[in-house]
Amino acid sequence: MLTAEGLTLHFGVIPALVDVAIEVAEGEVVAIVGESGSGKTTLLRVLSGLMAPDAGSVRWLGADVHAMGEAARRRLMRTDWGFVHQNPRDGLRLNVSAGGNVGERLMAVGARHYGNIRAQAIEWLARVEVDATRIDDLPRTFSGGMQQRLQIARTLVTNPRLVFMDEPTGGLDVSVQARLLDLIRTLSRELGLSVLIVTHDIAAARLLADRILVMRRGRVVEQGLTDRVLDDPQHPYTQLLVSSVLAA
Amino acid sequence: MSAALRTEGLAKAFTLHLQGGVRIPVLGGVDLAVHPGECVALWGPSGAGKSTLMRCLYGNYGAGAGRILLRHRGAEMDLATAEPRAVIAARRETIGYVSQFLRVIPRVATRDIVAEPMIARGMAREEALARATALLHRLNLPERLHGLPPATFSGGEQQRVNLARGFAPGYPVLLLDEPTASLDAANRAVVIAMINEAKAAGAAIIGIFHDAEVRGAVADRLFDVLPHQDAA
Known part of the structure; x- marks a missing residue:
């Protein structure tokens, strides 16, 4: 490829x-x-x-x-394609919620239905083992490991x-x-x-x-x-x- | 019947660049053939290169010279020159290797480690997990351990996980490096039965068995691996 x-x-x-x-x-x-x-x-x-x-x-x-x-x-x-950076801060938007970080990639490829976007964000947070109750929190409140998992969710949600x-x-x-x-x-x-x-x-x-x-x-x-x-x-x-x- | 695995003039030497480029020849002119349903025991003193030969046969060590012909998908492929992707496919479908040590994958449960190669070959997950559980039971690994990663298991327990993983898929060619080294008599008997069942099912097996009882119970013939003559 x-x-x-x-x-x-x-x-x-x-x-x-x-x-x-x-x-x-x-x-x-x-x-x-x-x-x-x-x-x-x-x-x-x-x-x-x-x-x-x-x-x-x-x-x-x-x-x-x-x-x-x-x-x-x-x-x-x-x-x-997707790109996972060494420093999660380079791949995430820190002033946007965790769910927003994941949803934003979906919207960039044309997703518009809010309910679907949020459902997919929740599903991906679960896949990378981030507690769904943290969906509305800002990534800056996450540990380094959680930020990296969030970056992976954000990258993979659009099925690269x-x-x-x-x-x-x-x-x-x-x-x-x-x-x-x-x-x-x-x-x-x-x-x-x-x-x-x-x-x-x-x-x-x-x-x-x-x-x-x-x-x-x-x-x-x-x-x-x-x-x-x-x-x-x-x-x-x-x-x-x-x-x-x-x-x- | 044609061989499941054979070598022609297989040679292997190691060049140690960090030790001034000293070259250590280990294998030379190895011509080995194993047929379906047959078990060949590698025979020779410690240090003669039995494990090196096994690793070459699995493609883990590159061959220095010669050919390693594996019957895979109905044709012979040369593992000595095959592309990495082809070697990976051969390992998934045709050739299995049980080493003496389990390479532990962090956080992955024993049951999943055993089921993994079966799932990779296309078996449904439920079926693979059921077969993994049955094999672990047969090797006397208690159920409470099946859900744990084997990192903290004893040597003998890890070896049984390794054996279950190696035998589970039913590879047409199976390489066994000291499969009973750290097992007690009861488990040794289980492994002997498993090897003989694999042979009856048509598997070609090459093994290193230091235990005379095990060797006598499973091997059809011995293959001499001699220390390399022109060394040093």
């Missing part, structure tokens, strides 16, 4: 992406791992159309994402086909991380979602991903079946990455 080739991007003299190719198929969960500064977040931004590459192409169902124009790209972001996730468990307590990972895993399977997830958490990648790409200094140094890359890493950098993890 999503295909990118030859992606190259420089920040001044620093190569952020060097000839990166990636493909995400329907229903597939793909993880991009690597340490800070490896270019993984930049790659996610280029793939989702938020940032233009110096060279290379990104195609969604055959259409060139960077050639389609701002309006079409925004429409894609509201319909087929591909969800980009940038370190969705970063900055959360370990116990909350496990709950969130389980939620992402369950939802992606139940809904047949494609997910492209950027993480530096190897254990999370193992739990969620069918395939994994290892990035270093803007390049994909190794990729393949998740458990094979993690259990039988070939590239020196992947071996270092895997051996540096505490019992993943």
Whole structure:
């Protein structure tokens, strides 16, 4: 569904992406791992159309994402795609109630019946395990983990086909991380979602991903079946990455 | 009858880049074939590469050379060169692997862990949960544990969860790495019966069985795995 080739991007003299190719198929969960500064977040931004590459192409169902124009790209972001930010405050509207945050995405794709919108919002709050009595509260009164689950509900309510996730468990307590990972895993399977997830958490990648790409200094140094890359890493950098993890 | 799983000239070596690039050859020229309804026990001293061979057969380790031919959807596929998506499909439908350790998924109940591969193959959720419950009972795991995540279970309990998960779907090819290592005699007998039932149902089984009693009860023949000669 999503295909990118030859992606190259420089920040001044620093190569952020060097000839990166990636493909995400329907229903597939793909993880991009690597340490800070490896270019993984930049790659996610280029793939989702938020940032233009110096060279290379990104195609969604055959259409060139960077050639389609701002309006079409925004429409894609509201319909087929979803984006879960590392910081939930970047994906939520903090001065709008929890129910409003979820309902707003529905209204953006044309839903108008208030009762239906509220019913769907309640249903999605339940799916992400947010107490329905909090529907009229502002997200700023929520804990970090609850905000992240609310962001996921807001993203998934419109039934996207591909969800980009940038370190969705970063900055959360370990116990909350496990709950969130389980939620992402369950939802992606139940809904047949494609997910492209950027993480530096190897254990999370193992739990969620069918395939994994290892990035270093803007390049994909190794990729393949998740458990094979993690259990039988070939590239020196992947071996270092895997051996540096505490019992993943 | 054609083999359910066979290898041709399978070789595997590890290159440890963090230890100055030292190369450790483990397997070389392995030609193994297992037919439906047959159980082959890997045989050889500790460190000879039995577990490495098992992991290669499951696609968990990449093959260094040679072919790993699995009969999948009526044709042979080479696991050594297959795309990740094809390996995932083969694992869902055709080949199962029971390792010595259960990789626990946080917060997921034992019953759901066992039912998961059956649901992935298209079985209705209710039916899969019922079968999971029945298998857990057969392996003497009390009902009160079925709803709990196995993170806090004992080693033997976790191994039985692993066994239930591996046997539940009825894979045509099953890899068993020390399936009875931490089980008591009663549960060992259950596992022997389960292996023999799977064979009778046509499964091709490759196992590592250190327990002579278990090996004698299930294995049709031994396959020698020898320590690699040209090492160091």
